[in-house]
Amino acid sequence: MTSHVLVIDDDPIQRRLLTNMIERLGHVAHLADNGRSGLEILDRKGGLINVILLDLMMPEMNGHGFLEAIAERGTDIPVIVQTGQGGIETVVLAMQAGAFDFVVKPVSPERLSVAIANALKMEHRDGRARTTKRPRSSGIGFDDIVSASPAMIRVLDLARRAAQSNIPIVLEGESGVGKEMVARAIQSTSERSHKPFVTVNCGAIPHNLVESILFGHEKGAFTGATEKHAGKFADADTGTLFLDEIGDLPLEVQVKLLRAVQQGEIETIGARHPQKVNVRLISATNKDLINEVKEGRFREDLYYRLNVFPIAIPALRKRKEDIPVLVRAFVERFAGEQRLSTPLNVSSGAMALLTAFDWPGNIRQLENAIFRAVVLADGPELTVKDFPQIATQIPGYVVSGGAGFSWEEAGPSRTSVVETDQLPPVYPQFGKPKRAEVRTVHAEPQSEAAIASVDEGGDVRKLADVEEELIRFALKFYRGQMSQVARKLGIGRSTLYRKLKDYGIDPDNPFRDAA
Template sequence: MLRSVLIVDDESSMRHLLSVILSDRGYDARAVATAEDALRELEAHDYDLVLTDVRMPGMGGLALVRALQQAAPELLVVVMSAYGTHDAAIDAMKAGAYDYLPKPFKPDDVVLLLRKAEERERLARENRRLRGELAAAYRPDAIVGTSAAMTATLRQVRKVAPQKTTVLLEGESGTGKELIARTLHELSPRASFPFVAVNCGAIPEPLLESELFGHVKGAFTDARRDKKGLAAEADGGTLFLDEIGELPLAVQVKLLRFLQEEEVRPVGDVRARKVDVRVVAATVRDLGQAVRAGQFREDLYWRLNVVAIRLPPLRERREDIPALAAHFLARYARLRPELAPPELSPEARDALLAHRWPGNVRELEHALERAVVLADGPVIREEDLPEAVRPGPARAAAPGSAPEGTLSVKRATRALEEQLIRAALERTGGNRTRAAELLELSYRALLYKIKDYGLG
């Protein structure tokens, strides 16, 4: 909250008036007659805000603003003037002032301005706090995992993060590719700019180019206004292209041009606009194989594959499962605030270690969220885990068999469907496109069912 204000004005009556107004409202106000006195005062004491006149003997108010921008850029400065014009206000803002107060003014005008400044500072502090929490969440040392496979991955992340280099993240569904992409962003000089994530497999093909690069009004039937594309939204920051292997060939051409020229051309526009974007792409597919099959452009593949980072599946880093489980149990403990933080029983821990986790870390997270909700006490038992995770007949049942003890067609059908989806994902290494082909489902239907069954 703003408490201390330094008043700078060569008129003694104005210094007195402002001191009374601010003191009566609970502010700690001190007044000086010149900009030079203000600089000396600010060297000796801390203030939350400076309220300065423009025209003063010696150094003027705008020169003081510029000097304070260099010496104390976080300090809020408000400029006052009896020669109030629009140009004077613009000059003050250009110099770095927070706001402009024309003379004469009412006491309420001054107080309202300070209240606005307080709200701005509150929002700025909250923004800094949230950014700090976000940065902490996406630091490599905040990512759970000390296995050799994960340590090697994080070592690569630290090396490449400060560069603009394009990165291709490879790994099965649920291995944490978006988490790594965000970590690359937060550890880069671009952290204060946007991180924009695009799921290339979730946007219908006719809309993809418009979503990525924008469009102008009238470019097509429903284009009723200009639209800024996601690539332009990420200007200065990072564009994360998830499921890049699902990008249609026609859009791959446009993406390649974007990467080569570093400019976007909205659909229907003849002009291109330069953008500064770092691209991180992710895929569950073997893009090299897709290139050989004619499903992915080779030139785009090499443009994306400047630095490839492979994310290990959970079955290759089983030693991380206990730490990951503890992390997720602590996160979801807030769902049961009346109980002590949950712990795993030895049987539940053994079940987690034995499961193959085709859905990887995301499947583990969903399994433990479910367990926390269903548990009767602070101990997570084996029976609190999803059927597919628990050992025994239900887990060992061959595809095509019903869960033990049920004659319900509806339940048996769901169980069979879940088994088949798990088997297809495991067989294809988490490649959803190939799994959908094996299952003879549309890609969108498979995504819906994966979400419905908590598989990713």
């Protein structure tokens, strides 16, 4: 079904690119060059717009002003925020103001498609809570993996390709990132989808029992072996065996695993002859296996046999775009499981809080936090107060009395929008924008960021002269990136180009006049 997307961005090139992406997705794009123009379009076509794609840094009315304005009007159209900085506080402020999702410029068509699709799902919800409960451990496909980040989309693309063959796969990533879920999706998409899927947590088995559990044993093979045990390889015959935390396997068991991988046969303890098995092997680890090889804790030959198709799953803190969609998915699922009579929503403050947190336990920790909050919820909306353990663990944040939270700064007041390089170094993965090292910005002996307010005679300089010097400095500071320069100066690109022409500034060499 065709949907209508309102694009609010002061950069005409960005508007054109976004329009092309939106139209290729089968939707209709409506364009505005600032927040005020966006509000005017909403006044005329408010009932038609399904999703808003909003830039944050614009002249006249920026993105934050626009979010505040539609909140006052009671408009509930999902808003996807675009940020060129990627700064965590910028994102948090947007989420607090009611943004549905955020994307980092330049946004890829795949990421934009996911963001719009998720927003449309929210916009088209019929308001009824689900009451069905599906087993979490079975029947999981790629469509069941909730994701919006480009990094995770690439992971899922690799996994889909790997599912079409029997190639050995190693899933790498921290505990709780969803390795087993990806493994199950691979299984369900492969030709072995209706065959057994057997999981083994190698790190949870006593070392003296690993061999027996994996390869089985005959009755009487050792003291205590009162019955025959088939073993996990035999259980997974014709299907898939998922070996979680494979880096914890003892060296003596690694030898037998190598034979199973190379020759497709296992040696059952106490058996006279090896047994043929047809098993698709998917391994997972939270360790650096190549380092384990160097340290002599993992066999090199086994490493190269298993690591044919490695897939690295990033930690949740490195794909924060996934947090809002995961939160909504978990809330919807747990609300259905708890058979709540009405849908349960998440406040903008709570969503901002959850997005700001780094989640050392990754998705598993987020899921448990949401589960607890849903079980204890006593209203129609989850707020910051429902996540007390999370709020107290974020350095630099303080919980406010209004069930919200804010960035704690020195001084009695704070600016409404804080630049990335003003943030405390809590979220290094967002980082600071790379800037050119400008040792001197002028022939005059002044600091790189200093622009004189008075001339040599002691009089205040003309506004045009100060503006010209500021534009020259900004061009040098942002390495000639015109969109960035215009955004930071608070003007449109067309205005910037006109001023370059008026002042005779060469954008490639701003401290040399254009010819």
